[in-house]
Amino acid sequence: MSIITISRGTYSKGKQIAEELAQRLDYECVSRDILLEASEDFNIPELKLVRALHDSPSVLDRFTFGTEKYISFIRSALLEHLKKDNVIYHGLAGHFFLTGISHVMKVRIIGDMGNRIKEEMKRENISEKKARYILQKDDEERRKWAQQLYGIDTWDPRLYDIVLHVDNLNVTDIVDILAQAITCKCFKTTPESNQIMQDISFAAKVKTLLVEKFPTVKVAAKHGRIHVTVKSLVSKKNHVQQEISLLLNDVKGIKELKTDIDPIVFQN
Numbered sequence: 001m002s003i004i005t006i007s008r009g010t011y012s013k014g015k016q017i018a019e020e021l022a023q024r025l026d027y028e029c030v031s032r033d034i035l036l037e038a039s040e041d042f043n044i045p046e047l048k049l050v051r052a053l054h055d056s057p058s059v060l061d062r063f064t065f066g067t068e069k070y071i072s073f074i075r076s077a078l079l080e081h082l083k084k085d086n087v088i089y090h091g092l093a094g095h096f097f098l099t100g101i102s103h104v105m106k107v108r109i110i111g112d113m114g115n116r117i118k119e120e121m122k123r124e125n126i127s128e129k130k131a132r133y134i135l136q137k138d139d140e141e142r143r144k145w146a147q148q149l150y151g152i153d154t155w156d157p158r159l160y161d162i163v164l165h166v167d168n169l170n171v172t173d174i175v176d177i178l179a180q181a182i183t184c185k186c187f188k189t190t191p192e193s194n195q196i197m198q199d200i201s202f203a204a205k206v207k208t209l210l211v212e213k214f215p216t217v218k219v220a221a222k223h224g225r226i227h228v229t230v231k232s233l234v235s236k237k238n239h240v241q242q243e244i245s246l247l248l249n250d251v252k253g254i255k256e257l258k259t260d261i262d263p264i265v266f267q268n
Contacts, residue, residue, distance in 0.1 A: 001085040001189040002182050003104045005094035007154065010138055011119040012111040013166050018090035021175045025182065030081055031091040069211050076208045079201035085189055095159060096152065097204075101197050103189040105182055108160040109174070112167040199223070202253060209247050214240075224255035231262045 004021070008014025015031070022029035075097045082089060082098070095106040113135070120131035146154045157163045162181060164174050181187075203221035210217045210228065218229040226248070232240045241259045248254060 001103070002187045003082050003085060003098065003101070004088045004107060004178070004182060005098060005104060006088065006090040006107045006109060007095060007160070008090065008109040009111060009116070009142075010135060011116040012109045013171055014090050014109045016171055017109060017166075017174050017178075018088050020171060021178055022088045024175055024179050025088075026086070028084075028087045030087060030089050069215060072204065072207050072211050076201075076204040079197075079204050083197050083201045085194075096146065098200075100200070102193045103187055103197075105162070105178075105187045106160045107178060108157065108163045109166055110163065111165070115167055195223070202226075206248065206251065206254075209251065210244065213243065213247065224253055225258070226254050226256065227258045227260070229260045229262055231264055234261060234263050237261045 004018075004027070006014050006018050008017075018031070019029050021027070078089065078094065078097055081087065085103070095104070098104045098106075113132075116135055117128055117131045120126070120135055121128060124131065124134075126134075143154055146152045152159060162178070164177065166174065169177070199221045202224075203219045203226070206221065206226055206228075207217060207219040210219065210230075214230045216231050220227040228244055230240060230244070240261065244259050245257065248257060
């Protein structure tokens with residue numbers, strides 16, 4: 001039992017690879033469906049979720065924490081799905097949400113820019129110059145998104161277990177390689193890695209209940225013990241703790257709740 005995340009750019013055949021690999025392994029394959037689930041669960045227009053995932057955060061979003069809020073909803077929906085195991089997720093952000101989980105195989109599929117340009121020209125019936133501009137802009141937006149929200153460069157191969165070049169290998173070759181790689185012992189689910197997965201999923205769920213009121217909230221979970229940290233004036237500590245307890249009052253599975261205040265310091 002394992003999880004595979006596939007990060008890919010436009011025209012890298014990542015979707016086809018994910019679907020064929022899922023069929024080979026008898027895994028569930030998910031991508032955009034996560035946005036639909038999050039949209040329905042949290043009553044948010046899907047377009048906002050799409051923009052939260054694919055556009056680099058604007059200055060306004062970073063100030064109001066709008067993008068971070070939508071990302072927390074997507075993360076919760078994704079983790080709820082993936083904690084079942086035997087799932088392949090293809091699309092942006094999957095590997096960011098699953099750091100620290102040993103039974104996740106993180107894959108990056110890359111393609112030659114020249115071939116990608118040809119595909120864009122053919123699909124959109126546009127010039128080579130226009131196609132190059134569109135692809136470069138899309139790549140840069142995705143890269144900025146990760147850098148601004150997580151301080152991570154999606155092009156850094158150290159983020160992935162496997163990086164494969166789709167132009168040197170065909171889809172069948174890549175599926176063969178990944179199907180073999182996932183059998184490695186290091187990617188097998190253990191009781192310990194499963195518990196970590198359950199904990200981060202629970203923490204993500206709790207965060208969705210608090211993020212509207214406390215946009216910078218941090219939540220950690222371990223065996224049902226929840227640790228919440230929020231920025232606030234120290235003088236409001238008791239009020240904040242009461243608010244959080246009320247917001248989480250109906251959540252099943254919380255065995256213990258601890259709330260800490262990260263003091264707001266005003267500069268002279």
